[in-house]
Amino acid sequence: MRSVRNALDQLLLPAECLLCRALLSFRDCHRIVCDVCRHRWRPVRAPWCARCGQPEPLFGRCRVCADWPAALVRARSAVWLEAGARDAVHALKYGGLPRIAADLASAMASLDLPGRGAAWLVPVPLGPGRLRERGYNQSESLARALSRRWNRPVVELLARTRDTVTQTALTPEARLANVAGAFETRNAEGGTRNGRTGECSAFRVPSSAFQRPLILVDDVFTTGATLAEAARALERAGAGTVSAVTFGRALVPDFT
Ligand SMILES: [Zn+2]
Numbered sequence: 001m002r003s004v005r006n007a008l009d010q011l012l013l014p015a016e017c018l019l020c021r022a023l024l025s026f027r028d029c030h031r032i033v034c035d036v037c038r039h040r041w042r043p044v045r046a047p048w049c050a051r052c053g054q055p056e057p058l059f060g061r062c063r064v065c066a067d068w069p070a071a072l073v074r075a076r077s078a079v080w081l082e083a084g085a086r087d088a089v090h091a092l093k094y095g096g097l098p099r100i101a102a103d104l105a106s107a108m109a110s111l112d113l114p115g116r117g118a119a120w121l122v123p124v125p126l127g128p129g130r131l132r133e134r135g136y137n138q139s140e141s142l143a144r145a146l147s148r149r150w151n152r153p154v155v156e157l158l159a160r161t162r163d164t165v166t167q168t169a170l171t172p173e174a175r176l177a178n179v180a181g182a183f184e185t186r187n188a189e190g191g192t193r194n195g196r197t198g199e200c201s202a203f204r205v206p207s208s209a210f211q212r213p214l215i216l217v218d219d220v221f222t223t224g225a226t227l228a229e230a231a232r233a234l235e236r237a238g239a240g241t242v243s244a245v246t247f248g249r250a251l252v253p254d255f256t
Protein backbone atom coordinates (compact mmCIF):
# COMPACT_ATOMS: atom_id res chain seq x y z
CA MET A 1 0.00 0.00 0.00
CA ARG A 2 2.71 2.37 1.00
CA SER A 3 4.87 1.68 -2.03
CA VAL A 4 1.84 2.31 -4.24
CA ARG A 5 1.34 5.63 -2.48
CA ASN A 6 5.00 6.53 -3.00
CA ALA A 7 4.85 5.58 -6.65
CA LEU A 8 1.78 7.76 -7.09
CA ASP A 9 3.55 10.64 -5.35
CA GLN A 10 6.38 10.31 -7.83
CA LEU A 11 4.08 10.32 -10.83
CA LEU A 12 1.65 12.99 -9.79
CA LEU A 13 3.87 15.56 -8.16
CA PRO A 14 5.57 18.04 -10.41
CA ALA A 15 9.25 18.52 -9.57
CA GLU A 16 8.78 21.70 -7.65
CA CYS A 17 9.55 22.61 -4.06
CA LEU A 18 6.61 21.87 -1.81
CA LEU A 19 7.21 25.01 0.24
CA CYS A 20 8.12 27.77 -2.24
CA ARG A 21 7.01 26.16 -5.52
CA ALA A 22 10.36 26.88 -7.17
CA LEU A 23 11.26 24.28 -9.77
CA LEU A 24 13.74 21.74 -8.48
CA SER A 25 16.97 21.23 -10.35
CA PHE A 26 17.54 17.86 -11.97
CA ARG A 27 20.03 17.01 -9.20
CA ASP A 28 17.37 17.67 -6.56
CA CYS A 29 14.38 16.22 -8.37
CA HIS A 30 14.07 13.39 -5.84
CA ARG A 31 13.60 15.97 -3.09
CA ILE A 32 10.43 17.61 -1.91
CA VAL A 33 11.97 20.76 -0.43
CA CYS A 34 14.54 22.88 -2.27
CA ASP A 35 17.98 23.88 -0.94
CA VAL A 36 16.92 27.47 -0.33
CA CYS A 37 13.97 26.45 1.84
CA ARG A 38 16.05 23.91 3.76
CA HIS A 39 18.68 26.54 4.50
CA ARG A 40 15.97 28.79 5.91
CA TRP A 41 15.20 26.29 8.63
CA ARG A 42 16.81 27.77 11.76
CA PRO A 43 18.93 25.20 13.62
CA VAL A 44 18.50 24.78 17.37
CA ARG A 45 21.92 25.65 18.78
CA ALA A 46 23.85 25.61 22.06
CA PRO A 47 24.02 26.98 24.72
CA TRP A 48 21.31 24.69 25.94
CA CYS A 49 20.47 22.28 28.72
CA ALA A 50 22.91 19.42 28.14
CA ARG A 51 20.17 16.89 28.74
CA CYS A 52 17.05 18.11 26.96
CA GLY A 53 18.64 20.54 24.51
CA GLN A 54 16.34 23.40 25.51
CA PRO A 55 18.19 26.75 25.14
CA GLU A 56 16.63 28.12 28.32
CA PRO A 57 17.06 28.72 31.22
CA LEU A 58 20.77 28.67 31.84
CA PHE A 59 20.51 29.14 35.59
CA GLY A 60 19.02 26.84 38.19
CA ARG A 61 17.39 23.53 37.48
CA CYS A 62 16.01 22.96 33.99
CA ARG A 63 12.24 22.70 34.22
CA VAL A 64 11.85 20.95 30.90
CA CYS A 65 13.62 17.73 31.85
CA ALA A 66 13.42 17.77 35.68
CA ASP A 67 10.86 14.97 35.82
CA TRP A 68 12.15 12.82 33.01
CA PRO A 69 12.89 9.14 33.68
CA ALA A 70 16.57 8.55 34.44
CA ALA A 71 17.06 6.45 31.30
CA LEU A 72 16.26 9.43 29.03
CA VAL A 73 19.70 10.99 28.94
CA ARG A 74 19.52 13.37 25.99
CA ALA A 75 17.08 14.96 23.55
CA ARG A 76 18.00 17.04 20.54
CA SER A 77 16.01 18.74 17.80
CA ALA A 78 17.26 19.89 14.43
CA VAL A 79 15.38 23.14 13.80
CA TRP A 80 12.94 25.58 15.36
CA LEU A 81 9.35 24.92 14.44
CA GLU A 82 8.55 28.13 12.57
CA ALA A 83 7.47 29.17 9.09
CA GLY A 84 8.79 26.71 6.49
CA ALA A 85 9.79 24.07 9.03
CA ARG A 86 6.23 24.03 10.34
CA ASP A 87 4.87 23.62 6.81
CA ALA A 88 7.27 20.75 6.21
CA VAL A 89 6.07 18.92 9.35
CA HIS A 90 2.50 19.60 8.31
CA ALA A 91 3.16 17.99 4.93
CA LEU A 92 4.78 15.00 6.63
CA LYS A 93 1.82 14.54 8.97
CA TYR A 94 -1.25 15.63 7.09
CA GLY A 95 -0.19 15.99 3.50
CA GLY A 96 0.17 12.25 2.94
CA LEU A 97 3.75 12.86 1.87
CA PRO A 98 5.96 10.43 3.78
CA ARG A 99 8.68 11.04 1.15
CA ILE A 100 9.39 14.43 2.69
CA ALA A 101 10.91 12.50 5.62
CA ALA A 102 14.21 12.27 3.70
CA ASP A 103 14.46 16.08 3.59
CA LEU A 104 13.68 16.38 7.29
CA ALA A 105 16.15 13.61 8.16
CA SER A 106 18.89 15.45 6.28
CA ALA A 107 18.53 18.28 8.80
CA MET A 108 18.66 15.81 11.73
CA ALA A 109 21.57 13.69 10.55
CA SER A 110 24.35 15.64 12.28
CA LEU A 111 22.74 15.65 15.74
CA ASP A 112 25.00 14.17 18.37
CA LEU A 113 23.42 11.41 20.46
CA PRO A 114 25.06 9.02 22.90
CA GLY A 115 26.02 5.64 21.46
CA ARG A 116 24.62 6.57 18.05
CA GLY A 117 26.96 4.21 16.23
CA ALA A 118 25.52 1.19 18.06
CA ALA A 119 21.98 2.41 18.66
CA TRP A 120 18.62 1.17 17.49
CA LEU A 121 16.08 3.70 16.29
CA VAL A 122 12.66 3.48 17.91
CA PRO A 123 9.84 5.45 16.26
CA VAL A 124 7.24 6.94 18.61
CA PRO A 125 4.13 4.97 17.62
CA LEU A 126 0.72 6.36 16.67
CA GLY A 127 -2.47 5.12 18.23
CA PRO A 128 -4.40 2.57 16.14
CA GLY A 129 -7.15 5.02 15.19
CA ARG A 130 -4.78 7.70 13.98
CA LEU A 131 -2.68 5.15 12.11
CA ARG A 132 -5.77 3.97 10.22
CA GLU A 133 -6.70 7.55 9.39
CA ARG A 134 -3.25 8.59 8.18
CA GLY A 135 -2.13 5.32 6.66
CA TYR A 136 1.42 5.67 7.94
CA ASN A 137 3.26 6.77 11.06
CA GLN A 138 5.20 9.96 10.32
CA SER A 139 7.73 9.16 13.06
CA GLU A 140 8.42 5.81 11.47
CA SER A 141 8.97 7.51 8.09
CA LEU A 142 11.48 9.82 9.79
CA ALA A 143 13.18 6.93 11.59
CA ARG A 144 13.54 5.00 8.31
CA ALA A 145 15.02 8.03 6.58
CA LEU A 146 17.47 8.53 9.46
CA SER A 147 18.33 4.86 9.46
CA ARG A 148 19.50 5.16 5.87
CA ARG A 149 21.80 8.03 6.86
CA TRP A 150 23.10 6.52 10.09
CA ASN A 151 23.09 2.92 8.93
CA ARG A 152 21.30 1.86 12.11
CA PRO A 153 18.21 -0.38 12.25
CA VAL A 154 14.67 0.76 13.02
CA VAL A 155 13.04 -1.44 15.62
CA GLU A 156 9.42 -0.88 16.56
CA LEU A 157 9.77 -1.62 20.24
CA LEU A 158 6.80 0.48 21.31
CA ALA A 159 3.06 0.36 20.81
CA ARG A 160 0.39 2.79 21.98
CA THR A 161 -2.03 1.33 24.46
CA ARG A 162 -4.72 3.78 23.39
CA ASP A 163 -5.37 6.76 21.17
CA THR A 164 -4.58 10.03 22.88
CA VAL A 165 -6.09 13.36 21.95
CA THR A 166 -3.95 15.82 20.00
CA GLN A 167 -1.54 17.53 22.38
CA THR A 168 -1.59 20.89 20.62
CA ALA A 169 -4.37 22.56 22.58
CA LEU A 170 -3.51 21.12 25.98
CA THR A 171 -1.85 22.76 28.99
CA PRO A 172 1.41 21.13 30.16
CA GLU A 173 -0.40 19.36 33.03
CA ALA A 174 -3.08 18.05 30.69
CA ARG A 175 -0.38 16.87 28.27
CA LEU A 176 1.21 14.78 31.01
CA ALA A 177 -2.12 13.23 31.96
CA ASN A 178 -2.98 12.67 28.30
CA VAL A 179 0.10 10.54 27.60
CA ALA A 180 0.44 8.86 31.01
CA GLY A 181 0.63 5.11 30.45
CA ALA A 182 0.05 5.55 26.72
CA PHE A 183 2.94 3.30 25.66
CA GLU A 184 3.89 -0.31 26.16
CA THR A 185 6.77 -2.32 24.83
CA ARG A 186 5.96 -5.07 22.39
CA ASN A 187 6.45 -8.40 24.04
CA ALA A 188 7.61 -11.71 22.72
CA GLU A 189 4.94 -13.93 24.29
CA GLY A 190 1.61 -12.58 23.17
CA GLY A 191 2.70 -10.60 20.18
CA THR A 192 1.18 -7.17 20.14
CA ARG A 193 -0.61 -5.25 17.50
CA ASN A 194 1.24 -5.01 14.25
CA GLY A 195 1.75 -1.27 13.90
CA ARG A 196 1.02 -1.10 10.20
CA THR A 197 -2.02 -3.25 9.64
CA GLY A 198 -3.64 -3.57 13.04
CA GLU A 199 -3.33 -7.36 12.79
CA CYS A 200 -1.78 -9.41 15.50
CA SER A 201 1.64 -10.73 14.78
CA ALA A 202 4.24 -12.44 16.89
CA PHE A 203 6.84 -9.77 17.27
CA ARG A 204 9.90 -11.16 18.94
CA VAL A 205 11.94 -8.56 20.72
CA PRO A 206 15.49 -9.85 21.12
CA SER A 207 16.45 -9.97 24.78
CA SER A 208 19.47 -7.82 24.00
CA ALA A 209 17.29 -5.01 22.65
CA PHE A 210 17.06 -3.07 25.89
CA GLN A 211 20.78 -3.28 26.61
CA ARG A 212 21.58 -1.19 23.55
CA PRO A 213 21.46 2.56 23.33
CA LEU A 214 17.99 3.36 21.99
CA ILE A 215 17.08 6.51 20.10
CA LEU A 216 13.44 7.61 20.09
CA VAL A 217 12.45 9.35 16.86
CA ASP A 218 9.56 11.82 16.65
CA ASP A 219 8.62 14.73 14.43
CA VAL A 220 8.26 17.52 16.98
CA PHE A 221 9.38 18.30 20.53
CA THR A 222 6.89 20.54 22.29
CA THR A 223 7.05 19.94 26.04
CA GLY A 224 8.85 16.61 25.87
CA ALA A 225 5.93 14.87 27.62
CA THR A 226 5.39 12.29 24.88
CA LEU A 227 9.10 11.43 24.61
CA ALA A 228 9.43 11.16 28.40
CA GLU A 229 6.46 8.80 28.56
CA ALA A 230 7.80 6.67 25.70
CA ALA A 231 11.20 6.53 27.45
CA ARG A 232 9.47 5.52 30.68
CA ALA A 233 7.99 2.46 28.94
CA LEU A 234 11.42 1.52 27.55
CA GLU A 235 12.96 2.00 31.00
CA ARG A 236 10.34 -0.29 32.57
CA ALA A 237 11.39 -2.94 30.05
CA GLY A 238 15.01 -2.60 31.15
CA ALA A 239 16.47 0.07 28.86
CA GLY A 240 19.44 1.89 30.37
CA THR A 241 20.26 4.55 27.80
CA VAL A 242 17.54 6.24 25.80
CA SER A 243 17.93 9.43 23.83
CA ALA A 244 15.49 11.23 21.62
CA VAL A 245 15.68 13.10 18.36
CA THR A 246 13.09 15.26 16.65
CA PHE A 247 13.05 17.35 13.53
CA GLY A 248 11.30 20.39 15.03
CA ARG A 249 11.26 22.07 18.41
CA ALA A 250 8.37 24.30 19.41
CA LEU A 251 9.43 27.91 19.87
CA VAL A 252 7.79 28.76 23.15
CA PRO A 253 6.94 25.73 25.22
CA ASP A 254 4.03 26.72 27.44
CA PHE A 255 5.44 25.91 30.84
CA THR A 256 3.98 28.86 32.67
ZN1 LIG B 1 11.72 25.92 -1.73
Ligand SMILES: [Zn+2]
Nearest residue numbers: 049052062065
Ligand atom coordinates in the same frame (compact mmCIF):
# COMPACT_ATOMS: atom_id res chain seq x y z
ZN1 LIG C 1 16.73 20.25 30.46
